[in-house]
Amino acid sequence: MAAGEAPVPVAEAIRRGMAECSPAERKVARVLLSSYPSAGFETVAKLAARAGVSGPTVLRFANRLGYRGFPDFQQALRDDLDERSASPIDLYDRHRADSGTEPVSGLGRAAAITGDTLERTFDALVPGEFDRAVDLLCTRRTRIFVAGGRFSGLLARLLAQHLQLIRPGVTALPEHDAGRIEAVSGLRRGDVVVLFDYRRYEEPTQRLAALARERRASVILFTDAWLSPIASEADVVLPSETGSPSAAFDAMTPVLAIVEAVIAECAERLGTEASARMREVEQTGRELGLY
Structure with missing residues (x-):
């Protein structure tokens, strides 16, 4: 191993x-x-x-x-x-118990673990699932809503912000309940809800998935290899491995790698539409004095 x-x-x-x-x-x-x-x-x-x-x-x-x-x-x-259900302290205590007299972790060990985790993540991805995710995200006139959890929310916002640059109709859902209610109140069939949910799986994210299924919206799930409970109802599941140099925290680098792969393929798929959208955003930024 x-x-x-x-x-x-x-x-x-x-x-x-x-x-x-x-x-x-x-x-x-x-x-x-x-x-x-x-x-x-x-x-x-x-x-x-x-x-x-x-x-x-x-x-x-x-x-x-x-x-x-x-x-x-x-x-x-x-x-x-x-x-x-393992918490950061559970992972840390387990690592201390297993490490024994193992030398202090260094840069080389971190590189080996990270490289192996990335390789296993991409090896385990089902090409059809990846392609289906890109199909949903590139469908014209589709509204896209993106949300994550306590830590994965950072990656959810990263995905949303990049998608907003290459196509219209993308919303990064607010973390607070009131803002989410307003944003998804009109959720309907044909919309796409992108969710990030990792152990210990978060109830607010699961409630969003349940609402999406009730409204017959499509669900794309980014999760870990143990699979969020949302996986059983999601249209697309993109899992990643969690092996990390950290004794206490799961790796987010593989998730970022999948997100970047999705963004790259969406930009390629949208082609001239993506470039036109980026020019429009750039021009608006200059008009507002932001760039």
Whole structure:
């Protein structure tokens, strides 16, 4: 295992393994992802019934993912739940307990961990999901609303500000409730809501996702490899790895890398429309004496 690399979360293992599954096993995978992680704690018989397959199919699915049996699969889910709810102090204490006499981390170690985390993030991304995100963000006359959490809100604003430069109709939702209510009160079908949600997943962001689904708007989710609860209802899921040089905090560099990739592809896709929009914004800035 590479420096800073953690075991592959169950949800990510399911997503990666679906391509190699039989049609019946893919039914099991879809049920698990649509009600993750609660569906995984049901009995084999009940999970099989929900998926419309046999009990042995569920067991074969667990084995295909590399688990020794269904109890082993469920134990991995329990471990995932611990990881999903880990706080910075939990991560820090765990690092101190595991490090022993390990030398003090330096620049070289940080570079190795960051490089490995970026590589694993892009390796795990599903090209179709990335393309679908760009399609939604480049659809003409679509209104786009972008929001994040306590820390991921910084990346949400970065995405929104860049999109605002290359297309109209983009709103960075305010952090306070009153401002959000006013901004999304007219949310409707055809709109796109882009959400950033990372462990420990935030209830206000989940409420925005629920409202978007109720209003039949599309949802693009940036999340971690453990997958926010929003993932089961999102139209597009773009997960990133969390391996970080920090003992206490998850990496945000992979999220930034995905955001920059999305911005670059959107600018390329919009082409002359993007350049015309940037000229318009630039001219308005000069008229206001800002540039």
